[in-house]
Amino acid sequence: MDEPFQAYVLHETDAGVRGHLQSFSHAALDEGDTLVRVEYSSINYKDVLAGTGKGTIARRLPLIGGIDCSGEVVHSAKFAPGQKVLVCGCGLSETHHGGYAQYAQMPGDWLVPVPNGLNTREVMALGTAGLSAALAVAKLEAAGITPDQGPIAVTGASGGVGSFAIDMLSLRGYEVAAISGSPAASDYLLSLGATRVINRHDILADDKPLGRATWAGVIDNVGGSLLANLLKAVLPNGAVASIGLAGGAKLVTTVLPFILRGVSLLGVNSVSLTPSVRAEIWSRIASDLKPRHIDTIAGEEIDLAALPERLDSAFGAEHFGRSIVRIGATDK
Ligand SMILES: NC(=O)c1ccc[n+]([C@@H]2O[C@H](COP(=O)([O-])OP(=O)(O)OC[C@H]3O[C@@H](n4cnc5c(N)ncnc54)[C@H](OP(=O)(O)O)[C@@H]3O)[C@@H](O)[C@H]2O)c1
16 A cells, blocks of 8 residues: 555656656655545646646646546545545645546545446546536526527537537537537537537627627637627527636626626636535536536547656647546456
């Protein structure tokens, strides 16, 4: 048990922050009342930013990367040994050693038992992307957006969050328009349940403060001018869930969608949820929001040894959906 293990560790280098595989000791893990033998992790947008140094994710270095992981409890103040658990966000790979390692140690409150109906591999196929998509769908529902009110637009559609959002919305009976910058992703997006695919470059900027009201709701992973333009085209009393910034963090808009059409802008933050919200949303992901196309969306599985190269080449590669990282899983 005290033997060193393999971990992908982020370091400050002459070329900025970079990660590599190295041996790591149990004693060097962060404190926490729960030790997990990690089976799977996954690759999120944030993991790519962290590993390539293109974004400041790790707040201290060296730090084990990986914002998500699932596995089996070794010992814990909260769970019985052998309990299958998962964690997404909670500061992993930001302020606390992350999931790209054979072991992870953290407070038990961060962990959620793997819900019935999903296994440790499937929860990492979903990971932070699936969790965020489910949170966004739940926020639209809580804002009163129902399938009969009109279509929902999903941006960054071919990415992890976008793919799961399409799958979940279509499962819940919504008409979904996938907004994508990847023409090659059309068939993939339609197979997940989108009823149409719109090239994001066709959603043009104009100077008008409001456009033709089209969308009952939007799940936005892109931010920037795409979000600004979509806000102008939301139906009265519609709602927009803002998740991401793949296209830019800046939002230049007017108040007119809010004060003339009653549009709501809803923020989604998957990192710092309360334990009860985490448990509740995972229980929905395993039941009424359970995506029908998990294997299609998470179509790639790599092992820890392949992770550094995969992260380095992630930006620029034409890749739809998500990648699972197999770490210590013994099942197949
Ligand atoms: N708020 C939260 O808690 C939370 C949680 C998870 C993720 N996020 C954020 O949500 C976003 C999506 O995450 P993800 O895991 O789905 O990432 P991903 O798998 O890398 O997908 C991002 C997608 O955004 C689109 N895109 C990429 N570059 C773009 C650009 N320059 N301009 C416009 N669109 C671009 C692409 O889709 P198309 O080619 O189909 O357009 C791409 O597939 C990221 O910004 C991430 O940081 C936030």
